[in-house]
Amino acid sequence: MSETAARAGWVEITCEGELREVVGGPNRHAAHKTRTALHALDRAWLAHSPLCFIATSDGDGSCDVSPKGDPPGFVKVLDDTTLAIPDRPGNKRVDGFTNILRNPRVGLAFLLPGRGDTLRVNGRARIVRQAPFLDGMTVRGHRPALALVVEVEEVFHHCAKAFLRSGTWDPDTWAPQALPSRARIAKALDRPDDTLEFLEEYYGPGYAERLYG
Structure with missing residues (x-):
């Protein structure tokens, strides 16, 4: 399916007048x-x-x-x-x-x-x-x-x-383990030539000690 076909049902806002029709004005x-x-x-x-x-x-x-x-x-x-x-x-x-x-x-x-x-x-x-x-x-x-x-x-x-x-500050909404660790993301996207073991150590507990180094 082409991008144009996939977006066939979209209605785009193209001017401020249309935008105001939808959201109104500020108080x-x-x-x-x-x-x-x-x-x-x-x-x-x-x-x-x-x-x-x-x-x-x-x-x-x-x-x-x-x-x-x-x-x-x-x-x-x-x-x-x-x-x-x-x-x-x-x-x-x-x-x-x-x-x-x-x-x-x-x-x-x-x-x-x-x-x-x-x-x-x-x-x-x-x-x-x-x-x-x-x-x-x-x-x-x-x-x-x-x-x-x-x-x-x-x-x-x-x-x-x-x-x-968003519940940003509510700890009950936090799920830091829902995604791969920073080391695994770096391995997949940023630093493929580094070993995972090296990256896990690099982004491990010592990382905070090097913030101003």
């Missing part, structure tokens, strides 16, 4: 909740958040979303419209960074474990390799070589519906 509170600077409550949220997701796109519109995590408060508030996020050792693909060099616009979502609501920030980013605040981002003796500095353009809090529907 007054949702439409006007966006702010352009951080409130004291936003600062408190950032001080307790250990995890954020950074969305970027390149000049052609190709997108990337990358998680960033560290001890709570790892995101530094430089002022009411500026955030700094440390970079940590990773796989060195730097997809998000290369996107930012072409298109500085970013979208951020900051999470608190156990909370369904999220803090959202949109703005413009730049990559900084030297600044006084980098010293204060040292963790386990590791001073980041780079930081992402974000100039805030929009900030707002997002409700908990997605987390409530």
